[in-house]
Amino acid sequence: MLIPALFLFIIAAGTLLLLTSVIAAHFFRYGVQKDKSRVIALVFVAGSILFLSVSSVLFFSIPWNDLLELISAPHFSL
């Protein structure tokens, strides 16, 4: 189960990272002299990096291969 989960995670994180870089590039390129567009871009990128780090740590802390076994265990019922 690790491979499909990893694939989905890479697709999701990759899309969000791509959008982050495009939006940040807009702030860098199209700001006006002496405005705060570069600071806004840096805050945005920093936030995205934070989300990427937290989600990566959480993703790799999950035992994906044992998950099916865990859910199908007899004591496990919602």
Add this chain to the structure above:
Amino acid sequence: MIALHPNERILSVNRKVWYVFAAAYSIGVGLMLLPLIIVPTIGALFPVIRETPSLINILFLASTLWMWCIWVWLFLSFAAYYLDIFVVTNERVVHIEQKNLFNRVIAEVRLSRIQDITITIAGLFPTMLHYGDIRIQTAAEVSEFAFTQVTRPERLKELIMQEHRHAVAEESTLGRKSVIS
């Protein structure tokens, strides 16, 4: 960045009033905080999830990805608001309209080509919060410039009219000099 001519300086940079973005901002913050309500609720409804660290981590992972999506959406909306600008320099008026991420319209007119300026402050909120629309009639190819929901449009109109007078006076001085020489 706007490419300025030699001796050109920016006099005023105007954006739409921040209230325009406030609705999107409030919705974004609300949606970002949604997992703080949903995750404990799921934990309360299904105690078995609360007792299984792996499942809790899956919930936290989904929440983090959700918050990241909203974060990106929030800045996407903010880019459309923040990069939509109306700049007045000592030579021209530039209107940059950021319609969406890949749709950007830039129009400019020389101050000396401006004919009329109309401001409209209509309604209770625009009157109380001092914002409105400004329309500039020009003798250029683009006959009208419109910038909506700008803060204190009357001040902006005065600034443009003042700079228009300077530009016209300067042009007529230059014209007289070239006729004499």
